[in-house]
Amino acid sequence: MSNANLQEKRLIWQKIDLYLEEFYPQSKQAGQDLKSADLEMAQIRGLENLVVCARRFSEIYNYIKNQAGKENKVALKWRQVAQRLLDQLEVMENKGIELGGEDPAMILETKLRLARGWIKQVVSQYMFLKVAPEL
Amino acid sequence: MAQDQEMEEYEQIKKLLQTEGFILFLDKDLRTFAENCVQDVLKEGKVKKSQLHSIPAIVQAGGMEKLLELAKHQSEKQTRENNKKFWHYLKKILNPPDNCNFQTLSSLSLNFMRFNGINLPDPEDFTEKKEKKAVKKNNKQLIRYFVDSALPVFCEHFTCHYYYLVKEGQ
Numbered sequence: 001m002s003n004a005n006l007q008e009k010r011l012i013w014q015k016i017d018l019y020l021e022e023f024y025p026q027s028k029q030a031g032q033d034l035k036s037a038d039l040e041m042a043q044i045r046g047l048e049n050l051v052v053c054a055r056r057f058s059e060i061y062n063y064i065k066n067q068a069g070k071e072n073k074v075a076l077k078w079r080q081v082a083q084r085l086l087d088q089l090e091v092m093e094n095k096g097i098e099l100g101g102e103d104p105a106m107i108l109e110t111k112l113r114l115a116r117g118w119i120k121q122v123v124s125q126y127m128f129l130k131v132a133p134e135l
Numbered sequence: 136m137a138q139d140q141e142m143e144e145y146e147q148i149k150k151l152l153q154t155e156g157f158i159l160f161l162d163k164d165l166r167t168f169a170e171n172c173v174q175d176v177l178k179e180g181k182v183k184k185s186q187l188h189s190i191p192a193i194v195q196a197g198g199m200e201k202l203l204e205l206a207k208h209q210s211e212k213q214t215r216e217n218n219k220k221f222w223h224y225l226k227k228i229l230n231p232p233d234n235c236n237f238q239t240l241s242s243l244s245l246n247f248m249r250f251n252g253i254n255l256p257d258p259e260d261f262t263e264k265k266e267k268k269a270v271k272k273n274n275k276q277l278i279r280y281f282v283d284s285a286l287p288v289f290c291e292h293f294t295c296h297y298y299y300l301v302k303e304g305q
Contacts, residue, residue, distance in 0.1 A: 058162045058288075061166070062291055069295065069298025082299065
């Protein structure tokens with residue numbers, strides 16, 4: 001459990017929200033990539049669920065790497081998007097470490113909150129493009 | 136007295152394994168180490184992916200002991216040079232020789248324990264050969280106790296990073 005008090009946490013959560021706002025154009029690009037790679041909704045939901053349920057940030061990295069590393073047709077699609085997703089996750093992780101301070105619990109929570117905010121943005125863009133591809 | 140000391144050290148490590156600090160260690164330090172290991176392996180040449188398939192199940196079933204058995208067996212049995220080199224490498228980082236000068240899973244774990252205030256006794260502080268040997272053996276067991284908890288995640292990081300870098304046809 002984090003040692004940060006509620007006020008400190010709220011301050012960090014605000015910073016997370018602000019950062020996600022700034023990052024939004026890049027998240028949109030990742031969503032675009034997922035659409036362009038022709039990944040199916042099931043794949044996207046799989047990623048989203050994983051991010052939401054992950055207890056460790058690295059579970060997310062490993063999921064993407066595993067999907068891209070398989071030897072099947074779907075892996076070919078994952079390979080088109082994997083590097084961008086991993087790069088963006090790395091940005092989220094570094095930001096989480098920066099905002100989380102010295103407290104390991106706070107760092108873990110912050111990283112995961114950033115990842116969950118990020119994946120919502122990415123998936124939203126993917127779904128929007130799926131129904132309105134001309135936009 | 137020595138037994139009490141041992142129990143206390145086990146308890147300290149057990150507590151450490153339940154902290155968020157340990158999860159962060161698994162998340163970042165261990166992952167970075169595993170990724171570096173993959174790079175080291177690839178410098179020597181690609182290993183057939185099938186060589187890695189058995190690792191998670193072996194670790195699940197029998198931890199470090201079984202994985203080392205597998206590594207020893209495979210390093211002797213394999214005829215393909217790259218596969219042999221891989222298993223030798225794995226043996227090296229999992230069960231390093233004394234006074235080795237490269238990073239291993241044990242040295243990474245030891246540094247993390249020290250960072251969290253768990254300082255294992257230095258065998259060099261003991262003059263009696265028998266005592267020195269006993270301290271070395273005890274330290275090895277304590278580190279093994281810690282590593283057994285980190286090992287499944289290390290293997291996950293390693294295999295996922297390896298599969299990602301060595302894509303089909305590449």
